[in-house]
Amino acid sequence: xxxxxxxxxxxxxxxxxxxxxxxxxxxxxxxxxxxxxxxxxxxxxxxxxxxxxxxxxxxxxxxxxxxxxxxxxxxxxxxxxxxxxxxxxxxxxxxxxxxxxxxxxxxxxxxxxxxxxxxxxxxxxxxxxxxxxxxxxxxxxxxxxxxxxxxxxxxxxxxxxxxxxxxxxxxxxxxxxxxxxxxxxxxxxxxxxxxxxxxxxxxxxxxxxxxxxxxxxxxxxxxxxxxxxxxxxxxxxxxxxxxxxxxxxxxxxxxxxxxxxxxxxxxxxxxxxxxxxxxxxxxxxxxxxxxxxxxxxxxxxxxxxxxxxxxxxxxxxxxxxxxxxxxxxxxxxxxxxxxxxxxxxxxxxxxxxxxxxxxxxxxxxxxxxxxxxxxxxxxxxxxxxxxxxxxxxxxxxxxxxxxxxxxxxxxxxxxxxxxxxx
Ligand code: NAD
Numbered sequence: 545x546x547x548x549x550x551x552x553x554x555x556x557x558x559x560x561x562x563x564x565x566x567x568x569x570x571x572x573x574x575x576x577x578x579x580x581x582x583x584x585x586x587x588x589x590x591x592x593x594x595x596x597x598x599x600x601x602x603x604x605x606x607x608x609x610x611x612x613x614x615x616x617x618x619x620x621x622x623x624x625x626x627x628x629x630x631x632x633x634x635x636x637x638x639x640x641x642x643x644x645x646x647x648x649x650x651x652x653x654x655x656x657x658x659x660x661x662x663x664x665x666x667x668x669x670x671x672x673x674x675x676x677x678x679x680x681x682x683x684x685x686x687x688x689x690x691x692x693x694x695x696x697x698x699x700x701x702x703x704x705x706x707x708x709x710x711x712x713x714x715x716x717x718x719x720x721x722x723x724x725x726x727x728x729x730x731x732x733x734x735x736x737x738x739x740x741x742x743x744x745x746x747x748x749x750x751x752x753x754x755x756x757x758x759x760x761x762x763x764x765x766x767x768x769x770x771x772x773x774x775x776x777x778x779x780x781x782x783x784x785x786x787x788x789x790x791x792x793x794x795x796x797x798x799x800x801x802x803x804x805x806x807x808x809x810x811x812x813x814x815x816x817x818x819x820x821x822x823x824x825x826x827x828x829x830x831x832x833x834x835x836x837x838x839x840x841x842x843x844x845x846x847x848x849x850x851x852x853x854x855x856x857x858x859x860x861x862x863x864x865x866x867x868x869x870x871x872x873x874x875x876x877x878x879x880x881x882x883x884x885x886x887x888x889x890x891x892x893x894x895x896x897x898x899x900x901x902x903x904x905x906x907x908x909x910x911x912x913x914x915x916x917x918x919x920x921x922x923x924x925x926x927x928x929x930x931x932x933x934x935x936x937x938x939x940x941x942x943x944x945x946x947x948x949x950x951x952x953x954x955x956x957x958x959x960x961x962x963x964x965x966x
Pocket of ligand 1: 691791
């Protein structure tokens, strides 16, 4: 095998949908529309730091497609955020929302920043000034951000408050839906915080049903222990899975008897990372990938499962909680090794599904019960998985290709009927 070809993330996202487009002989005009985002907004904005200095930050909002509904997608605050990454993440949102059949398009945004380098008051000023810079590019009927890496409910509360403060008085209340993933106190939905992790567990449950496996007999390794990874690990452990390895940016810990996940969550809250957790052995980074386990759940960043790591990956199933965690070459190697991948646009769609519920609740000024949310959530996730499994059989293809086929069929059916303006 030659050295892994370096591709831009956006190139990877385009190749993924083109493969599925080939399966359904998609005409070239649709391919051209979907190969580039509709709008690319880049803002450079100044913020006063606590030291009295002023600093310029760069932020992005990439709006990929909105044929099926308003643009929708997270805001990422991370030092590696750049145009290429945000373009890919925005495209994945278009396919994700189409795949699960919710009336949204796809977008993504972010700021190139390490949030841990700034105080809370600096972060509040950065978020407010970024929101102001985005201005009318976002809005409850146009483009609706949500949390992603490095952002959370507090970030969304600040975005919403800033947006409401610059909206005309008559709209101050009705603009709550400009973002989802807010705190429940500020109009967020019950169940949103854990939704992505819970959706990942639904994926695993569905796979168990298809393959006659039992959830409570599975061993699992998890990379990333933030919002998605920690909620997934907690819920999976509650369902009987043994979580034998966990990694984050501070280190990797393992325990063949199963890690005590609630204790690990407390440790991370106090220390900022999994490193030095007393109930485990410290492992090398690479050991997490080669460790024998039934399931590997990448829940950190892109391009983590490389060709090199794919050759010795210890799991037979990868459930992609992160966006874009597997490189194209790694995917080929895993296919040869008969390792199944439940693709990101299917496995991590739980967040945007419950975000959709939050948006509906904001529109109607109502609050749904946890039971209502759970029932509707499960139904949407289950339908999407059933659709993907049926499409895999139809084309004898991977779950990723099948997921894109389902999404492309929905998007292009709408284009077929609406036509292209004028
Ligand atoms: P987060 O910021 O809450 O957590 C990120 C985690 O990744 C942290 O534990 C961090 O330590 C870890 N990490 C970072 N670099 C790492 C490295 N090199 N090795 C190991 N671990 C590393 O972010 P999140 O919201 O949990 O998002 C994680 C992934 O899930 C991202 O790909 C994101 O796009 C995707 N996702 C998130 C949501 C959501 O609702 N938050 C929804 C869909 C998809």
